[in-house]
Amino acid sequence: MKISRRNFLKGSLTTLFVAGFNLPIYALNNIKKNLVVISLRGGMDGLCALPIKNDKNFEKLRPDLILDKNLEINSDFVLHPSLSTFHELWKEGKSSFVHATSIPYTGRSHFDGQDLMESGGKVPYQIKTGWLGRGMKIANLEGDGLALALPMPLLLRGVPKNDNYYPAKGKLPDKEILEILSQVYSNKSEAELKSLLDIVKSRPKVDTSYGQSSSRDSISLAKKAAKMMIKPNGPRVAVFEVHEFDTHSAQGGVNGTHSDCLSEIDDIVRTLKKYLAKDFDNTLIVTLTEFGRTIKQNSGLGTEHGYGGAILMAGGLLKKSQVYSDWPGLKKKELFEKRDLNSTIDARSIYASAMSTVFDLDFKRFKDEVFWGENLQNLSDKLFKNI
């Protein structure tokens, strides 16, 4: 293991200095840039996705959860074998990772944590909108959001007219009935219902006569999302959901539950890459989770709720392939509450920087208007590229 805090800090100081002269020039061309967020529910184990190499503490704490078929990426970290698309993209400079990061929440509750990862706030259930929805709002991206899920995730709330896709079985009533209802909703001041119905009405016919064949697996949803996003007036923001990261037992090796979940992320990214085609280069994909997991395995070969974890990223808007980290170490005294990987980068810095890059607005606006002026770093120049 070569990575250390000192190295990191030296590196980032240089970058900061250079960045001072490198004032952001926002794209004036008309390239449609896309942001995809994959919500990972249950607590994604950053050290399972991206294990550290040759670390004695790590090997001692989870002897049975470290795989020998991990994919090589650099001198400090390896990639879980289920993330083969990320591995391919790494070679093209189109995948990168932030490690030892988390939202600023240390309570280890899934439900409080998931609320906060989506709202971006610090007090659970207090904020009724999502950071992504608020970010889209200041970028005037009304009607540009798409959730690949049946409910509308909190993450996207805060900007009107978001759409979602999760194909139904059966046929919608005819257009006249929808018109009558739309009129009634409008007469009775049911603005929210009216807005939803207007979205349903505006869909192309092929989408409103779903057959039994429409599938809801991640690959089918990603294919649909990509096909919608490549249209010039299609959505610019998509949100996916992957569940079941909460592996208290049988987290397992190559065939365990955590592997299956990581495969699902990989499937989504691979499918987006295929169907976005050249637009993949104008796209940024980032993951989001409520917390990492304990370093130590439990006797059921699972892990408990932890703190620091990793963000997986892919797409042509990445600056380069890298593991960006201010690595805190895994010695007992270096751990959070002597138990968890620490978080040295507020995950919201990555999300604010990502929105700044993709939505072409000054970082400060996201920092101030989406995240209430909290102390977030602008990592746009380090992680992403302006096109």
Add this chain to the structure above:
Amino acid sequence: MKNIFRKIGFGLGPDEKIPSDPLKWALGQLDEVPPFVWQGNIPTEKELRKLYGKFIYGDREKLRKKFKKDKEGYKREKDKLRHETGQRFWQNLEFSIRHKEAIASNVPVLTRLWYFWGNHFTISDKDFLKKYTTGAYHRETIRPNLNQTFEKMLYDATTSWAMILHLDNSDNTGPKSQSANEAWRRKKNKPATINENHARELLELHTVSPNAGYTQEDIIQLAYIMTGWRYKWNKTSLETGNVWFRPDRHQPGKKIVFNKEYKSGRKGLSLVIKDLANHPSCREFIATKLCRHFITDNPTKEMIKPIVTAWEKSDGFLPEVHKAAIKVVFEHQSKHNKFQLPENWFLQMAKMADMDWPASEEVMDTYILGTKPFDNHRRSEWTMEELGHSPYNSKQPNGWPDNQADWLSPELLIRRLILAKKSWFYLKKNKRNLETYEKIVSNNFDKPETILDLLSKKDQLQDKHTLLFNSPEMLKA
């Protein structure tokens, strides 16, 4: 005023008499837990658990070994095993029993509370639970406790096989327990450790909520108290054995939760459950949840207080808590309208239109174990999944949300439109006439003329049906 029958129940059928004193009608349902209306076969949780065990044993221990290199053969035999254990049937039978209570019983208010508590003590979608036993857990663990204390319901839910399996407590072993020193642990490199999952959810979801301000150490200490509570494992039943307490897996020594000491041993769990059930944060958390479920996303202090008071006075005797909650709903009925959750909406439609729902005893009892269920056996499972609100299928242990925003999306609206239209086919022949629709409207809505006006916009009765059940008045209550 008529809204109240949907707010706390499932509306009124076209031929049902409007209760003259709705409050009395509602409160009169809360003292006793009557037998199920369902006249068909009702298997016990134990029987269903046995079939669960038969399936996983056959699959894991036999088929996977036998068909290691024959994918097709494995698939064929596994399907056979599914049918031998009724894997595709039981959930549907449970829905029939559940929905019949909503539609045909004279305790719809009690039934809504049954659903509420089933969701509070959620068994989410894990392993094969929903396919075999979650419905039976709702029937046998939750429902009989509707006229007991909260403490008793809590203890029964916590020590139920479904919850123990669902929240991994069988993996919760004391690091200093007798079992920690057993030779096999060293040989298999499986040191004894705690598993915090169940302890955390017992605090967070089932009792005091994070508002109580517990620490990670409280969670660990509670997990210690819970060590040793696990399913009985053997080579054939695998993880489907009864729950018992194994002293040799229990962490010795005293434990401290919320600054209170608990002695080592089996009794620790019932003692800590007693204290959690009587914690002020627990009362407040559950009173708030009841108000959110029945009245509004943002309950006020005035709503919560009478329920908390009733809880204090009765030591958490649920009929008293429920009565206080229902009274609060009555008091606030005209000020709040809440978007109805999908399953409730569907059952309201089924009851109000007197639909042929759920599948009847005659239909369900034709099922023969070992065969593939017919489509008419499985329609409730498909319908609930399509609605996005299948009661045994929530993805996480916090259950289905009560907040309106969680149920508003274009796709969720599409489900209501499609299912309202489709449900026309479940309408009995003698109910397919205009008079029935007039009765539905006058029985259930305070301003029938505005709704009748809406229905007059289409001539076909099926179109009227779709319009009625997607009208704003119907979507909210």
